[in-house]
Amino acid sequence: MKADLTPREIVAELDRYIVGQDAAKRAVAIALRNRWRRFKLAPDLRDEVLPKNIILVGPTGVGKTEIARRLARLAGAPFVKVEASKFTEVGYVGKDVDSMIRDLVEQGVALVREERSKDVQPRAEELAEERLLDLLLPGSRDSTREKLRGMLHAGGLDERQVEMEVLPFGKKAKKRKLGVPEARRLLAQEEAEKLVDKESVVREALERVQSNGIVFIDEIDKVALPSGQSHGPDVSRGGVQRDLLPLVEGSTVNTKYGPVKTDHVLFIAAGAFHVAKVSDLLPELQGRFPIRVELEALSQADLVRILSEPRNALTKQYAALLGAEGVELVFDQSGIAELARIASEM
Structure with a gap:
């Protein structure tokens, strides 16, 4: 993230991709800036400052999802989009709401791994080049090796093939003949994976999720109970809202990478609210989304x-x-x- 961006500058960045919807842009810009401000506080006070979650209200196609997605990219934050209507109350068949946090962690790990891989890419390419030269001419003398290196850099060996072990996803390694460019790419990828410390990737990913993660909950209106309806399948809608409440308030979710606290995850909910209204959501859930923005058609x-x-x-x-x-x-x-x-x- 460009850490020192002011709300005005954040809105200007969003303007490059999204037309109109100034009120929504300002709301998310202030939310992002408040995260930067929070990190400037003393540790004891920092933990007390909770994010102001946002509800975006507007018809389909006006930019609700794109605003949240662009905000996450600008922040370099783990981001996941989910649809509230796809979740079921705990005890019923279907996805439970905790899965959105597990998905967020997966996104965080992938984000940090990609960044670390880019950092080590130059060294990984150097190591891959040495391995490729070994495959092309095993046991070559220094003078021959350097001549071969020059030919490799000039593209003179691109038509050659080498035999090397590859590891297809989910399968055992097996030997295959590959062209030099493809072999070089795979070798660089392997070397980058060796250079990246997996444990530190997970540690940083968990920290980013807990302090900067953004969950975009679309179709939140689909789990609202319109006034006067409280029977049949509608009961499960209220159950989903009750299950969401602890996540939004702040709780701990167990993932395969370790426990994750949601206290400082930013939740952005969105819906068209054609039938139901925001006021049809559980009062407790409404209270956890203090910022409400109407998007224009x-x-x-x-x-x-x-x-x-x-x-x-x-x-x-x-x-x-x-x-x-x-x-x-x-x-x-x-x-x-x-x-x-x-x-x-x-």
């Missing part, structure tokens, strides 16, 4: 901006994809306006 003008302004706009993506084939694709403003008009009427 997208106008035709918003859709024009979405198709043309963000760095990852679909028009730019398709132009780049076809550019890989040597085809130049250009969208003029009238074409974009027509696409936006059709989309707004669907």
Whole structure:
């Protein structure tokens, strides 16, 4: 994370990818900045400062998920998106709510492992090169080896093949003949795995999850009980809410990497709330989401901006994809306006 970003700067970063929804951007920006502020506090006070969880209310497709996902990338934080409607009350067949924390830990481990692998990549490539030279010409003298190294760097050996042991996922190692570029890539990957300390990866991942993790709970409205309904399958909706409550309040979840405290995990819930209302959630759960933001429906003008302004706009993506084939694709403003008009009427 760019640790010293102010809320204004965080909003500016989000603006590069998301059109409109200023209130939601400000809310998540302040939540992220408060995490940075928390780490500046004395340890005894730091533990007392809990995150202000957020509920985003708005129709499908207005940017709720993208705001949370971009926030997590900006923070370099473990992030997981779940759908509240996929969970069942403890005791029923289905996924229990604790699984979202276990998934968050898996994301944290993968994130830290990837960062550590990048750190050791130069050394891993050096070691892989030495192993590859051994495979190409075992027992070669220094002068011959250096000549071979020069040919390798110049791409002169790319058509050669070497025999080496590979380890297919979930299977025993077996020998295969591979081209030099592929063998070099696999050897570098193996060396990077050896250089990365797995225990320290897990320790850092657990710390990041506990202090910076973000859980995005979509379709939270699907487990709300609309006024007057409290029978049949709707009872299980209330059970899911009751199971969520300890996680959001702060509890300990056992994972295969060790126990994880959720006290400082940021929870962002979202829903369209067409039938149910936020007030139909359990009062205790509502109280754990003190920040409520209404997202605006997208106008035709918003859709024009979405198709043309963000760095990852679909028009730019398709132009780049076809550019890989040597085809130049250009969208003029009238074409974009027509696409936006059709989309707004669907």
